[in-house]
Amino acid sequence: MILSALYIFPLIFTYRFLILITLCRRNIAYTPDLVMKIFLFFVLAIGLGLATANYNYYRLPTALRPQKYYLRILTLLENPEDLRFAGTVQIVIEVLQNTQNITLHSKNLTIDESQIRLRQISGEGKKDNCVSSTSLNPTHDFYILNTCDELVAGNVYKLSLPFAAELSRPLKGYYRSSYKNPVDNVTRWLSTTQFEPASARKAFPCFDEPGYKASFVVTLGYHKNYNALSNMPVKLTKPHETLPNYVWCEFQESVPMSTYLVAYSVNDFSNKPSTLPNGALFRTWARPNAIDQCDYAAEFGPKVLQYYEKFFGIKFPLPKIDQIAVPDFSAGAMENWGLVVYRESTLLYSASHASLNDKQYLAEVIAHELAHQWFGNLVTMKWWTDLWLNEGFATYVASLGVYDIHPEWNSKDRESLSSLLTSFRLDALVSSHPISRPIQMVSEIEENFDAISYQKGSSVLRMMHFFMGQDAFRSGLKSYLERYAYKNAEQDNLWESLTQAAHKNGALPKNYDIKTIMDSWTLQTGYPVLNVTRDYTTNTAKLGQERYLRNTQISRAFRERCWWLPLSYTTQEELEFRNTAPKAWMECSSTGESSSKTISDLPNSDKWVIFNVQLASPYKVNYDAQNWKLLIETLNSDDYQTIHVINRAQLIDDVLYFAWTGDQDYETALQVTNYLQRERELLPWKSAFNNLKQLNRILRQTPNFGFFKRYMQNLLTPIYKYLDGMNDTFSSMQDQDEILLKTMMANWACQYQVADCVPRAQAYFRRWRSEPNPDENNPVPLNIRTTVYCAGILYGTDEDWEFLWSRYKHSNVGSEKQAILSTMGCSKKVWILQRYLEKAFDPKGLIRKQDSMLSFQAVASGQVGFLLAKKYLIDNVELIHKYFYPQTKIMSRLLPAISEQVITTTDLNEFKAFVENSRQFLRSVHQAVQQSLEIMLTNVQWMERNNHQFSRAIQRHL
Numbered sequence: 001m002i003l004s005a006l007y008i009f010p011l012i013f014t015y016r017f018l019i020l021i022t023l024c025r026r027n028i029a030y031t032p033d034l035v036m037k038i039f040l041f042f043v044l045a046i047g048l049g050l051a052t053a054n055y056n057y058y059r060l061p062t063a064l065r066p067q068k069y070y071l072r073i074l075t076l077l078e079n080p081e082d083l084r085f086a087g088t089v090q091i092v093i094e095v096l097q098n099t100q101n102i103t104l105h106s107k108n109l110t111i112d113e114s115q116i117r118l119r120q121i122s123g124e125g126k127k128d129n130c131v132s133s134t135s136l137n138p139t140h141d142f143y144i145l146n147t148c149d150e151l152v153a154g155n156v157y158k159l160s161l162p163f164a165a166e167l168s169r170p171l172k173g174y175y176r177s178s179y180k181n182p183v184d185n186v187t188r189w190l191s192t193t194q195f196e197p198a199s200a201r202k203a204f205p206c207f208d209e210p211g212y213k214a215s216f217v218v219t220l221g222y223h224k225n226y227n228a229l230s231n232m233p234v235k236l237t238k239p240h241e242t243l244p245n246y247v248w249c250e251f252q253e254s255v256p257m258s259t260y261l262v263a264y265s266v267n268d269f270s271n272k273p274s275t276l277p278n279g280a281l282f283r284t285w286a287r288p289n290a291i292d293q294c295d296y297a298a299e300f301g302p303k304v305l306q307y308y309e310k311f312f313g314i315k316f317p318l319p320k321i322d323q324i325a326v327p328d329f330s331a332g333a334m335e336n337w338g339l340v341v342y343r344e345s346t347l348l349y350s351a352s353h354a355s356l357n358d359k360q361y362l363a364e365v366i367a368h369e370l371a372h373q374w375f376g377n378l379v380t381m382k383w384w385t386d387l388w389l390n391e392g393f394a395t396y397v398a399s400l401g402v403y404d405i406h407p408e409w410n411s412k413d414r415e416s417l418s419s420l421l422t423s424f425r426l427d428a429l430v431s432s433h434p435i436s437r438p439i440q441m442v443s444e445i446e447e448n449f450d451a452i453s454y455q456k457g458s459s460v461l462r463m464m465h466f467f468m469g470q471d472a473f474r475s476g477l478k479s480y481l482e483r484y485a486y487k488n489a490e491q492d493n494l495w496e497s498l499t500q501a502a503h504k505n506g507a508l509p510k511n512y513d514i515k516t517i518m519d520s521w522t523l524q525t526g527y528p529v530l531n532v533t534r535d536y537t538t539n540t541a542k543l544g545q546e547r548y549l550r551n552t553q554i555s556r557a558f559r560e561r562c563w564w565l566p567l568s569y570t571t572q573e574e575l576e577f578r579n580t581a582p583k584a585w586m587e588c589s590s591t592g593e594s595s596s597k598t599i600s601d602l603p604n605s606d607k608w609v610i611f612n613v614q615l616a617s618p619y620k621v622n623y624d625a626q627n628w629k630l631l632i633e634t635l636n637s638d639d640y641q642t643i644h645v646i647n648r649a650q651l652i653d654d655v656l657y658f659a660w661t662g663d664q665d666y667e668t669a670l671q672v673t674n675y676l677q678r679e680r681e682l683l684p685w686k687s688a689f690n691n692l693k694q695l696n697r698i699l700r701q702t703p704n705f706g707f708f709k710r711y712m713q714n715l716l717t718p719i720y721k722y723l724d725g726m727n728d729t730f731s732s733m734q735d736q737d738e739i740l741l742k743t744m745m746a747n748w749a750c751q752y753q754v755a756d757c758v759p760r761a762q763a764y765f766r767r768w769r770s771e772p773n774p775d776e777n778n779p780v781p782l783n784i785r786t787t788v789y790c791a792g793i794l795y796g797t798d799e800d801w802e803f804l805w806s807r808y809k810h811s812n813v814g815s816e817k818q819a820i821l822s823t824m825g826c827s828k829k830v831w832i833l834q835r836y837l838e839k840a841f842d843p844k845g846l847i848r849k850q851d852s853m854l855s856f857q858a859v860a861s862g863q864v865g866f867l868l869a870k871k872y873l874i875d876n877v878e879l880i881h882k883y884f885y886p887q888t889k890i891m892s893r894l895l896p897a898i899s900e901q902v903i904t905t906t907d908l909n910e911f912k913a914f915v916e917n918s919r920q921f922l923r924s925v926h927q928a929v930q931q932s933l934e935i936m937l938t939n940v941q942w943m944e945r946n947n948h949q950f951s952r953a954i955q956r957h958l
């Protein structure tokens, strides 16, 4: 009886049981005592076996440390019906604590367990060991190998595991991608990886946590017609032992790195080498037919890499770096060490197809990924909680890198403002979250790649840069990077290095430390509004702070929070906007409470003050009525430029938010925005449109839209004319910001039918349509193409739509394809939009999965399209879920365009019911759903509180 039980359960039993089996087989006399002992042993062993199988903590046990991986993978790309890979991984494992099992990650891999080998390679005792049984924990993707003999602390073992799988169809792990070769119209297949954050485990069994850094020796087997790339340069290539025409290519051993940064690809791409003296070997890869679009990336990449070497004072440690444009890629780009992967639209640049916006975005992305080579790759976060150290840094530092190479693009200010505007919006929601937050499940890791990690992260780093100054900030970063190179760190480690540098440089009072200040920003959700109330008799101002929230029903008590605020300010007398160093600090008590503060020596009642110079810190500022009045006077006078351009953007953003939440009236807000009729610079307009966009989406559904439309026309007409309307004046513009301003203005002018915008756009579109060869010749000026395409579709015929769709099919340029996808939703014809939505989620259609979102967003942001897209989502959530599965997190991007336009309680309730009924399909986007519901709620609140007040105020300004 016992014996048969033993044979049924062998897989989950540890080696103790194997001993038991042996015992039983040796005809021993079964005394009752012995039977009892065996029984007890049996119970104990089941307990042990299950305990191992049931290890259910989300982190790997800490008894083992992988030192090195030998990864050998054969990739088969010849038969499109059977694209797969098979390999072996040998992991050199150091034992830190005695243990009886090896627990690592593996997902969707077939492992031939008869071929698993385990050997001790250093330390005392017998060398042979083995795996007695294995088990799985699918919740955490654990693969648990129970060992025959205990693994002893101090010893080193080598575990060898064979594995195989189909090349993944979702764009994660080791996956397939393809493109059509235009020469013979044949589909070419390639393979590539995307491991961050937790998909290396789908490509090979490994310790898939960022803290387990190890070196990697990758060997790839493939047909000799292909190239192979990995993190390191090729060491040697030799023929495959048995497969004819196959080769093995071994790459050099890597530096110690996290699994999520491992990368490899087998493809038939071409490359363009860069020539940069003394630098790492730098190559840019793309489909052969797109290789002529690699020039800009090949030039920009090495330049920005060199800038970082200077900025961080640390050389790029690898001998080479490849950047590759993969036709199917889910993110924008991925920073794998030495092999950076991009989607085509973020790496390839065609001077004859791309706008200045496209080009700047490309530079920004390349700069971002290369910044990661230090922040992320060299020094990696200990755990995903500190993801922002990777993403916030790369986002911030990229703007410095791009600025260094293209100072004329003004990227430092532009990117900073855009980060601030984005985080102000999201972080004013109760459903936002702290920059640094506990992460357990893989789905939570993925949710963390959001505007809080990227944009708020970048904004708080900029704040530090501004209050510490260049020298202390840089030297703190350098010592942090040096101290933790090839290791892992958490935010406290960074704070320590920065505090030391700041104190050494005298950049921070000795009784302050960076941790205390920054914890208030990274561990706490939200941001504050600084309320400035001046006393005009004593020339002082009383300052108070509270959390700023969009939802006005939240209690005051909930808002009572404290942030350490660097107080930089200037006055109408002083006009000193260059100095961003704080003149004082708003402190928090040790228990996190704020108290009010008084500032003295302010000017008389006829001169304004402005706090938060250059918007150095991510907080809003509200003033008393008199100070707003003074500011409005200056803005609406010829002196408006005495206020720094970023502070002009700040005043617009702040006042429009305050009006939204009822902290200011719309009369005041409109007096501020009125000055825009004078404004000729990009950033204030960007800030205005960022807010007006939201008002537009609400108001166009109300009877008062006519007033808003006239107001907008009045605002836009002077600048539209100043920028010479839709005429192609781009090549004569000296100021690059003016090109962007004109691009943006054209878009808004056509939306509001300003002057001749629409007829001119239609004329351009018609000219393109009448070209005999429209794929070769496009007469539409590059920088206004999206405006022209959108007007062409909105006011055009069914044939116009078909024309654009054909251009999409024929285009060889990623950014052009994206521009077309995002304008084909401009139609107001129900059947066309409906058909477009279906195309977007057709697994066999021509829109790649990576781009479906663009099409959906394009439809959803239109007036007619919004209603259709909302219904489509509600009716088809299961289909959409299936379409994206297992990358369903991407569904979060379906929501914003919808939620911004829901303005009635009825629609909000409909959406709530939908969320309730579709819980199973929305599980991975829980956070985004909560944020959407809150945005809808604040829209409903706006309608109730502001709609009438706003329409009265706006009529006074017509």
Ligand code: BES
Residues within 6 Å of the ligand: 196, 197, 331, 332, 333, 334, 335, 364, 365, 366, 368, 369, 372, 391, 394, 449
């Ligand atoms: N590390 C990310 C890529 C990534 C994103 C991996 C999400 C896993 C999940 C990369 O550095 C990145 O941030 N890419 C951005 C582009 C960047 C310029 C903002 C992206 O993919 O959007």
Ligand code: ZN
Residues within 6 Å of the ligand: 368, 369, 372, 390, 391, 394
């Ligand atoms: Zn990044």
